[in-house]
Amino acid sequence: MRIDLHAHSTASDGTDTPAELVRGAAAAGLDVVALTDHDTVAGYAEAIAALPHGLTLVTGAELSCRLDGIGLHMLAYLFDPREPELARERELVRDDRTPRAQAMIGKLQELGVGVTWEQVARIAGDGSVGRPHIATAMVELGVVPTVSDAFTADWLADGGRAYAEKHELDPFDAIRLVKAAGGVTVFAHPAAVKRGTCVPEDAIAALAAAGLDGIEVDHMDHDTDTRARLRALAGDLGLLTTGSSDYHGSRKTCRLGDCTTDPEIYGEITRRATGAFPVPGAGGDARA
DSSP states (O other): OOEEEEEOOTTTTOSSOHHHHHHHHHHTTOSEEEEOOBTOOTTHHHHHHHOOTTOEEEEEEEEEEEETTEEEEEEEESOOTTOHHHHHHHHHHHHHHHHHHHHHHHHHHHTTOOOOHHHHHHHHTTSOOOHHHHHHHHHHTTSSSSSGGGSSTTTTSTTOTTOOOOOOBOHHHHHHHHHHTTOEEEEOSTTOGGGSOOOOHHHHHHHHHTTOOEEEEEOTTSOHHHHHHHHHHHHHHTOEEEEOOOBOGGGSSOOTTSSOOOHHHHHHHHHHOOSOOOEEOOOOOOOO
């Protein structure tokens, strides 16, 4: 089995619609794909309706968190999307995205970058606006060559010149809320130093003690040595280890299935989840 447990659609900051995402996953030879848009479940219905035969969908979300001033992302899998407390927190994060984006645009304009809200809103479309949409606008204007190049201290990285804060969950609260909704939590790309400061290993140990299920080890932002270190840490802490592409369509260079999760780990995730079940493909809408 080929299993990719981290992918984004136009419901947040990907460039593929949810339907295009699941069709692309099937075309890439995946057996399982997780839809993990940022702080939203808005893409679920479209993805399920288009799900091809032979592909299983894991419903999830990537939750925006902050610990001691350091931003981090928590992947939540197979939770009940109707659970009210977790739904309320997701809504608070989403509601803060627009004023936060507008604040970052204002800072860019003060730095002489001609990004406008109208341009960013066009790029975001119906998705939940975020930094990748602003970064795409900067690419369009020729300010940076790629989206990744906008995530530096000069521009949009945590603490960068154009960075602005938004409402984010405490990761310990995120673990509690996801578990209360029957879901499973995995710390996304915990050592992706190119994205900014990462939480220390003792913080990961504390999260594990609070009920964290796993860490994402095999990821494009982790080199070979980092993956080995994280795998050893997971072994010491009794954490599951996952792998995934963190696919964003054309917004990033990674492709679906670039990194994958061991089938036994996937089986353990599904065994632990009680809020929702993986959705097997029923043929869906085969239109391109």
